[in-house]
Amino acid sequence: MIARTPALALVAVxxxxxxxxxxLAGTEPATPVDPNARSAALFVEMGKVIQSPxxxxxxxxxxxxxxxxxxxxxNPPVTRGPTGxxxxxxxxxxxxxxxxxxxxxxxxxxxxxxxxxxxPRALAWQGKSLHEICEQIRDPARNGGLTLAxxxxxxxxxxLVGWGWHPGEGRAPAPGTQGDFGKLTQAWxxxxxxxxG
Numbered sequence: 302m303i304a305r306t307p308a309l310a311l312v313a314v315x316x317x318x319x320x321x322x323x324x325l326a327g328t329e330p331a332t333p334v335d336p337n338a339r340s341a342a343l344f345v346e347m348g349k350v351i352q353s354p355x356x357x358x359x360x361x362x363x364x365x366x367x368x369x370x371x372x373x374x375x376n377p378p379v380t381r382g383p384t385g386x387x388x389x390x391x392x393x394x395x396x397x398x399x400x401x402x403x404x405x406x407x408x409x410x411x412x413x414x415x416x417x418x419x420x421p422r423a424l425a426w427q428g429k430s431l432h433e434i435c436e437q438i439r440d441p442a443r444n445g446g447l448t449l450a451x452x453x454x455x456x457x458x459x460x461l462v463g464w465g466w467h468p469g470e471g472r473a474p475a476p477g478t479q480g481d482f483g484k485l486t487q488a489w490x491x492x493x494x495x496x497x498g
Contacts, residue, residue, distance in 0.1 A: 319346045319477035322488045340495035347456075347485050348431045348497075351438075355465035355475040359419055360426035366419055367427070370473055386418040393417045401469035410469030416461045421445050435496035449490045457483020 322343075350356060358367045364381035367374055382388040387395070397417040401410040420426075423443050426434050437443045438452065447455060456462060457479060465475035475482070489495075 319349050319481055319485065321481070322484045336492060337495045340489060340492035341497040343485055343489040343492060344435050344495070345431065345497050347482065347489060348434070349476045350465070350482050351426065351434055352431065353465070353475045354473070355468055357427050360424055361419065362425045362427045369471075372427075381419050381422075384418070385421060393419075401467070403470075409471040412464065412469055412472075414461050414464045432496050432498060439494045439496070449494055453483060453486045453490055456486040 354367075354370050354372050358369075358372060361367060365375055365379060368376070377391075379391055379393070380388050382392070387393045394417065396411055398411070398413040399415045400413045402413055403410055424437070424445060426437075429437070439449065441447060444452065462482075463479045466477075466479050468474055
């Protein structure tokens with residue numbers, strides 16, 4: 302059984318703003334003095350994005366994604382498939398096109414991006430603590446082989462990650478902006494990439 306945060310709490314997380322890097326990176330008085338605490342605080346801010354439904358839905362522990370702000374099991378039922386893009390005959394691209402598409406005759410959208418699919422199994426985040434996710438993200442053996450510099454680019458500029466701030470009608474965007482998220486990631490890396498306790 303997957304441990305899940307209650308859906309309302311996840312929506313509340315998604316609605317939170319993320320603090321500017323200046324508050325956490327040592328250029329404003331409210332900054333923690335200890336460098337390791339400062340680095341961990343940067344990751345806590347990143348966690349507001351990472352633990353939002355926009356990210357968690359595509360980082361499941363199982364081979365099935367969840368969907369929506371309530372993170373319900375994907376409907377229709379789908380599976381990861383060999384490459385993370387669905388099983389034969391039911392690939393993600395069957396429904397998810399290169400951009401969000403309005404439902405015919407009703408409110409809402411089908412999300413879309415040219416690279417739509419599930420994160421690699423090694424990047425399952427649902428049910429994990431922020432500390433566990435942090436340890437996973439900074440370890441190339443468990444983050445899809447990304448260096449920390451590549452992680453900064455991924456978080457700050459990757460269009461699929463960027464979809465989280467443009468999810469279409471009926472979905473709360475990830476907190477802040479992708480640019481803010483990239484700056485937080487860079488500041489976290491620059492400060493030693495420490496994880497919260």
